[in-house]
Structure formats: structure tokens, C-alpha cells
Amino acid sequence: MFTITDLVQPENLAEAYQILTDKRNNTILGGCAFLKMGKKQINKGIDLTKLNLNYIREQDGFIVIGAMTSLRELETHPLLKENYNGILPKSVRDIIGVQFRNGVTVGASIYSKYGFSDLITAMLCLDTEVELFKGGRMSLADFLARPLEKDLLVRLWIQKTVRQATYLSFRSSASDYAVLNVAVSKLDNHWTIVVGARPSKADIAFGASEMLEQEELTLERIEEAAQRASEELSFGTNTRGTAVYRKALCKTLVKRGIMEVAACKSN
Amino acid sequence: MQIKLTINDKAVKWDVANDELLADTLRSHGLLSVKKACDTSCCGLCTIWIDGKSMLSCSILSVRVHGKKITTIEGLPQEAEEFARILSAEGAEQCGFCSPGFIMSVLAMKNELVNPTEEEIIHYLTGNLCRCTGYMGQLRAIKTYLGVA
Numbered sequence: 374m375f376t377i378t379d380l381v382q383p384e385n386l387a388e389a390y391q392i393l394t395d396k397r398n399n400t401i402l403g404g405c406a407f408l409k410m411g412k413k414q415i416n417k418g419i420d421l422t423k424l425n426l427n428y429i430r431e432q433d434g435f436i437v438i439g440a441m442t443s444l445r446e447l448e449t450h451p452l453l454k455e456n457y458n459g460i461l462p463k464s465v466r467d468i469i470g471v472q473f474r475n476g477v478t479v480g481a482s483i484y485s486k487y488g489f490s491d492l493i494t495a496m497l498c499l500d501t502e503v504e505l506f507k508g509g510r511m512s513l514a515d516f517l518a519r520p521l522e523k524d525l526l527v528r529l530w531i532q533k534t535v536r537q538a539t540y541l542s543f544r545s546s547a548s549d550y551a552v553l554n555v556a557v558s559k560l561d562n563h564w565t566i567v568v569g570a571r572p573s574k575a576d577i578a579f580g581a582s583e584m585l586e587q588e589e590l591t592l593e594r595i596e597e598a599a600q601r602a603s604e605e606l607s608f609g610t611n612t613r614g615t616a617v618y619r620k621a622l623c624k625t626l627v628k629r630g631i632m633e634v635a636a637c638k639s640n
Numbered sequence: 641m642q643i644k645l646t647i648n649d650k651a652v653k654w655d656v657a658n659d660e661l662l663a664d665t666l667r668s669h670g671l672l673s674v675k676k677a678c679d680t681s682c683c684g685l686c687t688i689w690i691d692g693k694s695m696l697s698c699s700i701l702s703v704r705v706h707g708k709k710i711t712t713i714e715g716l717p718q719e720a721e722e723f724a725r726i727l728s729a730e731g732a733e734q735c736g737f738c739s740p741g742f743i744m745s746v747l748a749m750k751n752e753l754v755n756p757t758e759e760e761i762i763h764y765l766t767g768n769l770c771r772c773t774g775y776m777g778q779l780r781a782i783k784t785y786l787g788v789a
Contacts, residue, residue, distance in 0.1 A: 376659050418658065420704060445693075469767050471764055
């Protein structure tokens, strides 16, 4: 069972960061959905609810999402339904149930870099930047590649473009964690294919993405790109599926994803 | 730590530990409709409303609901009874262990969705598991309750 010795609600980000870095086992509290499944011994639990980080808005050509925004708000917000073919609402809608998504926060979902994350996979195929209090702004891809360090995720910036996108996942049962998830997007002729829940964290299939930019998009070309994605990324085995199974799923989901995006109309 | 909150329209002050989960706090104060069953935040048996939104009380620290309005099924006796009668008439209840959380989700859905389709109903209630009924009776009961085809 986890324990929390003290709980603090800082009034500003600087104070929150100071408390976070004061002691090794001081921890930011997100939605706390996974807290009870672990045995974390937390000295100070840092609750960010007073920092007004719960919002989704347009700003300077970006859609900006505050760290304390819930997955349910992400799922139902009109701005996100209307952009990128609704990929972000689509990516979270099968995560357990409404009452779970009402509690889980976007910031914790991204910052924790969970391998099973549906949201990271979808965000990675968009032009997403992460804003950390200390580390500043960086692409989500760069953030995922960095080692875990103590910082505060403040907000996410997603460039507002006419990028067409789709999200697909394979689950053993509705609302379970994905065995594999895939996001595909296209802006002009630039494609991005992302595969997550491998079961390690989501990654971009760069080779397969580039293949789609070179020639006319035929069914044969799509199948070659899907095959390439399944070969260039690594897959592992856990209770939900074997590496071999995931590799086979990858090929199928990537193919479907490319075909869905190719059929998309700009919005 | 002492928290002040409103439980089923009644203002209360409770002393809670920093790592106490809301489901445990509610049960310790006699709100026994709130159940804990899965330990993985997936069964929905502990569903309550916080400021009108359905939430999992097993996954929320009690200290975080300071100043909030909490509703459990004990606070909605008329609505719960109305729907429970339909559930019973449709043969959609057996052991009844999941019913409080399930009914709280159905009532939340009624507040949130207008004339939901069957697909929307099923999707909204994915987070409430029932190991007895097979869900079809529940679905019939919900459609009857909401007056949708």
C-alpha cells in the first residue's frame, strides 16, 4: 500500500517545483488512479489543483492543454473533436470508463511515459510540444527520449494545422489496456506513423513514414510501409500479448491507419 | 487533516489521513453503498459524484475533496428507487453488489447525454462491471428508464 506523510497544495509553480526537488520522495499527484496499485512511500504529495492547470484553449496558433485537464474533458471538448479528425478524443474514449477518465489527468498520463499509454501514441503523431517548468518547451518526441527527471509538466502545445490523423488500437476486451495501438497522420505529403503499447512506450516508425512520401500511394506501397513499420520497431511480450503477436498486429493496424488517413478529408 | 465537504446535501467536517482513499472514508461514515472490489480502478462499484461528475471514489484521496459536493446513492433515493424498480422488472439484477455504482453511472449519463443511442449507452457504462446479468437486461432497463428506442 502507498503512503503519503504530508500533502501540500502550492500556490504557484515555483513553489511546487521547490517542494518537488527538496526531497527525493516528494511527488507530484496527478489523478492518483494508479497510486493505489503501487507501494510508493511519498513524503510530500504535491497537489496542483490550486494552479489553474485545467483548460483546453487556442493560443498563438496552438491548441494548449493544461496538465490537470482530465481525459474526459479531452474526450468531450469541441475544439479537439473538430481538429485532427478527432484523434485525441478517439484515443482516450476506450480507457476504462467515464468515471475513470473524469479523474485521470493529461499531464500525469504524458509525464509518466507509460508504455501502455493511448494518449502518448496519439499525441506523438501530431505536432505536440511539452512545456516543463524547469526544462522549458520541447517536442514530445524529445521529451520521451529524455531520462525521467524531476520537473513539472505545465501544459502541452499542439500546433493547429489541417493535419489528418487517425488512431487505432487492439484490445482483448473493451476498456482493457491496448495490446497494441497505432496513430497515423499526414500533413501535406509528410506522414507520421506511431506505434505504442509495444509494450514499451510509443515510438515513430521513421522508415515506414518516409516510404509513404516517396511515391504514389498504392495498396502495394501501403502494405510495404506497414511491413516496414513492423520490422523497424521492436516488440516485447507481456501478459496481454507476445512480441510475435504484436508484430503481426502492427502490420495490420498500420495498414488500416494509412488507408483511413488517405481517405480523410481536410477539416 | 480535517476536510469540509458536503455529503448528500449535508455539510460535514471529517478528519482524514493524507493517504486515505475516499471510498474508505465514505464507508467509515456509514455510506455502505460505496463498494470496493477490483483494486485496479476498472469495476465502477465505488462510483459516486463529485460536483456532479461521476468519479471512482477508490482512486481519489479524501483530502482532495475538501470543499467539494459529494453525492452517493443514499442522496438520490427517489431517482435510485425509480430506476431500481425498472431494473428489477427487467430481471437485470441478481446479487445486486454492483447496483449502487451502476445506478450512479446511469443517473450521471441521464444528466449528461440527451437521447443516447444504444451504442452511446453501452460506451458510457463500460466502466461498470456486472458478473451476474450479462448486461442485456440492464440495457433494456436503461432504455425504458430513459424512454429511448
